Structures are given as C-alpha cells and as structure tokens.
Amino acid sequence: MNNFRTLLAVIAFCLFTVFRSASFAAVPSRSVEIHAHRYAFAPSEITVKKGETVRLILISDDVPHSLLVKDLGIDQVIQKSHPSQVTFTASQAGNFHGRCGRFCGGGHGEMIFTVHVTGN
Numbered sequence: 001m002n003n004f005r006t007l008l009a010v011i012a013f014c015l016f017t018v019f020r021s022a023s024f025a026a027v028p029s030r031s032v033e034i035h036a037h038r039y040a041f042a043p044s045e046i047t048v049k050k051g052e053t054v055r056l057i058l059i060s061d062d063v064p065h066s067l068l069v070k071d072l073g074i075d076q077v078i079q080k081s082h083p084s085q086v087t088f089t090a091s092q093a094g095n096f097h098g099r100c101g102r103f104c105g106g107g108h109g110e111m112i113f114t115v116h117v118t119g120n
C-alpha cells in the first residue's frame with residue numbers, strides 16, 4: 001500500500017513537472033508577417049500586449065536586412081528568399097524602437113520599427 005502511495009506521488013510529481021514546464025514554454029498566441037524592403041518595414045509598427053508571446057515572420061522583398069529591437073532581445077537576419085521567424089514575449093509595457101541591423105543601402109538608417117507594448 002505504501003509503495004502504491006509512493007508510486008502515485010511520483011506520478012503526480014512527474015505530471016506536475018511536465019505541466020509546469022509546458023506552461024513556461026512560450027507558445028505564440030499569434031503571428032505577424034513583416035516585410036522588409038529598401039527602406040522600410042511594412043508594417044512599421046505593431047502593438048502587442050504585455051506578457052503576450054508573438055511570432056514575427058520576417059520576409060525580405062529585395063536585399064538582406066535584419067530586424068534589431070535590442071530591448072526585446074530581437075536580432076534576426078532576414079535573408080532574401082528565406083523568410084525567418086523570431087518569437088518574443090514583452091515583459092514590460094512601453095514603446096520599443098528597432099531598426100534594420102544590416103546595411104542595405106543609402107536609406108538604411110530610415111528603416112525603423114516600433115513595438116508598442118500595452119499594459120494589462
């Protein structure tokens with residue numbers, strides 16, 4: 001009987017551990033497609049909720065670019081013909097400014113991107 005209880009306790013602990021780690025795994029609640037081209041991102045800004053996990057699908061329409069939003073830990077190269085993805089969860093409300101991190105021509109400095117994070 002004691003062994004049975006111990007077994008139940010071990011199973012309960014394992015299930016608890018599995019469910020707890022599953023809830024920590026950041027599963028994106030939605031995806032947003034962002035195109036990069038000389039010299040802009042489209043859209044150039046997005047709004048997400050604090051705590052929301054969002055997947056960005058990044059597509060270059062011409063030459064290689066990147067999306068760099070340092071304060072959200074986003075630093076993703078966007079190769080031409082190879083869409084890339086980056087997933088992030090904003091833990092703080094505010095406006096986070098990003099830009100293209102790969103020199104792509106004369107207007108490179110104009111390639112800015114903003115993530116608006118709204119509070120709960």
Ligand SMILES: [Cu+2]
Nearest residue numbers: 100102104108
């Ligand atoms: Cu650029």
